[in-house]
Amino acid sequence: MIRLAGVTVAYRGRAVLSDLDLEIGAGERVALIGPNGAGKSTLLRVVAGIVPPLVGRVELGGQPVERLGRTAVARRLAVVPQGVTLPFAATVEEIVGLGRLPHEDPFRGHRPADRAAVAAAIERVGLGHLLGRDARELSLGERQLVLVALAVAQAAPVLLLDEPTVHLDLRHQVEVMELLADLNERDGTTILAVLHDLSLAAHFFGRLVALDRGRIVADGPPAEVLSPDLVQDVFGVAPGFVRLAAG
Amino acid sequence: MSSRLRLQLASLLVAVALGAAACSEVVPPASSEPPPPSPSSIVAPTADATPAAVTIVDDEGTTVVVPTRPERIVSLTPAATEILFAIGAGDRVVAKVDDITPYPPEADRLPIVATFEGVDVERIVGLEADLVIAGGLDFTPSDVVVQMRGLGIPVVVLYAAGVDDALRGIELIGEAAHEADAGRALAASMRAAIGELAGLVADAPRPRTFYEIDASNAIYTAPADSVYAEMLRLAGADPITTDASYVISLERLVAADPEVILLGDAAYGVTAEAVAARPGWSSMSAVAAGAIFAVDDVVITRPGPRLVDGLRALIAAIHPDVALPPG
């Protein structure tokens, strides 16, 4: 589904990603982990076709991503960013409704099918009680859920998430993880999520990809990836707790 | 359809056609020489039932047709108001421009349709004006002139840069108002009077004369090619002039050492005593000799029938010893 071959991305003379090879098959659920500055967000942007690589190929569903039009990419791939700013007041439905942009009729806007998809996404993410509220007045965690609902409404076979649990309390973190699991297992959505919480990653994801200084240093099931040596090397933390998470 | 309406439509078509033709040219700048007055600028009356149509070329080079004797004239310059009354067309003027020094008194009864802020075209149309005399160099905004012409009203735009222009303007207004003879007569008598007055002082010594337009901030006097300078020369003076900015520095003025100072801003309360008391002015010959005189700025520069009076006033101040003929 997603294929990166020999991808190098440089920014102002500095290599952010170096000679990266990655393959994610359809229906996989992958967590991307690594320290700050490892290049995780950049990797997501490359997959989404926002950042063109200096060298290398990026393929989505077997097609080179730069060949696909932006709308075509948007129909195949949805992104939950870390945070956005909103210049005008907008209700929760209006923001989630933006997820239908790649599908909607350019002149007539939302049709009943679009409205249904929006309502379903709001329900699925558990935001039904926030209908009609101004998005700018919500708590950080609620706003993050709104962005997740937006991506769900987009109904794309691939879902990329950049630190979706940052502002969430434990209960909501688990809820989002369970939602991702549901999307993956029931709908077959391919998921690639950047996570900073190793225990969440280990618990909910069958495959972890560890990124360090622009290179993939490990790729596999959590027990394998979260070896004491790797955790020490990559994260610089004593690995005492790791066994508990992986178990 | 009444014959009057038919005439109006005909004049509308003609004016629009001429206007459209004129509008597509690039008009030369207003500072270029205006064409000399020529009797051939009047077209001979057409032979049939329609009354004589007058065709004139105004000071912007636009050809304007005044198809019938105008009965509802609107004057948009104070000079035009004075001229219209002077040539006997005053009873046919229906509206005028606001004037801080209105003249003649008979014009006081007229409604004001233009002020510094703008021209009320609606009222002009409401008064069914059939001739408008407007001021050039955007005294009357050119947008308004275009608008009125677009509605079929003959608009004659005048701008007088000097005495000859003023006299020609008088003749032009006379032609436009279908009072060509009166206009020519007035201009001729004025030309004669001006010539006579100028002749009285032509050989007299010419005192260096400073004409103060305003001195409340910077000192303002006139450029060498202005009507001020021309009038002063006709009055037998040697005018102290400046460049196109109208500003003269006190240093230059002191160096020029005027022998006569004329206060064009006397109407704003400037007195000879106040001038003499100004710091740095006491060195001027004019101040020492007490040769500081108040003059009526309007009469000296307005390109209308009182220009002769203006010249008389100038000569009286500059050459007080010259006996003036009865005015």
Place this chain on the structure above:
Amino acid sequence: MSAASLSHALPGLARRRRPLWIALAGAAALVVVLVLGVAAGSVAVAPADTLGILGSRLLGLDLARTWSAAAETIVIELRLPRVLTAMVVGLGLAVAGATFQGLLRNPLADPYVLGTASGAALGAAIAVVLPVRAVVLEFGLLHGLAFAGALGAVLLVYRLSRVGGLAPLTSLLLTGYAVGSLLAAGLAMAMFVSGAGLRQIFAYLLGGFDAASWLRLATATPLILVASVAILARARALNGLLLGEEAAAHLGVDVRRERAIMLALASLATAAAVAVSGLIGFVGLVVPHVVRLLVGPNARLVLPLSALLGASLMVVADLAARLLGDIPVGVVTAVVGAPFFLAILRRARAGYEL
């Protein structure tokens, strides 16, 4: 009470129908305002006569002529083009304002934010100062140079903003401010040397519909209408930009292309409006906000409703300006718009991090 909770007070279905009611009310208001605008002026024309003139000339009704030819000329040749010009200019400025606010993601943006006003003013001032007079199609050199100046300023800002490391939106805004200041300095210089022409420059700066005519209306209207319709056709892209350029790209918007196209279209509408009627402010800033308060940020609703409201507002402002003693329209819009603007500022301060 926030806008969103206002809408929450109505059940879902009623809210969806609200834009239609607002549009109908807006259209009705426009017609009323048109008749009012044409009925008032310095020459008294009886209301019955006004309606009669409109009916016979516009609708072709066969009515007994109880009015004079002068009254008909005044209503049809002087007032009607003036009112229609005000409508078209108000429409154009409101749509341009809504577009710039959406493009630049800044609620304080107005049609003049990228130096358009300064460019137009400088162009007009240069036309006054130049010792050349040219008149083509009732458009003097002033209108032509004002139009060119407005577009030239935007082009300059766009080109200059591409250089440098700032985010494109921030760069545009800051460059617009800088270029605007530079052009304003040029304007001050031109005014300094203008001498007798100063009055004319000032009249242009204050803005107004005094010199409206059918020909000018016919020239400006296609530009403004075509630009506005073209922007409306791209409403999808404007909506996508609500959450930012990157989010828009994720939603399938070709951000660079759409931004360039919509900037050009909105600037075209603004330049045409400004060339015809001078610099009239606050309409382009305030109208989109009022509309968003009523129907939310969806550009498909905001653009056409802003057009309606902007048109009506401008006619009312012109009417008020005329009735208050022929004061400049810009003064009326400023006096009415400034309190609105302050209210918007207070709301904007509430912050908008998501």
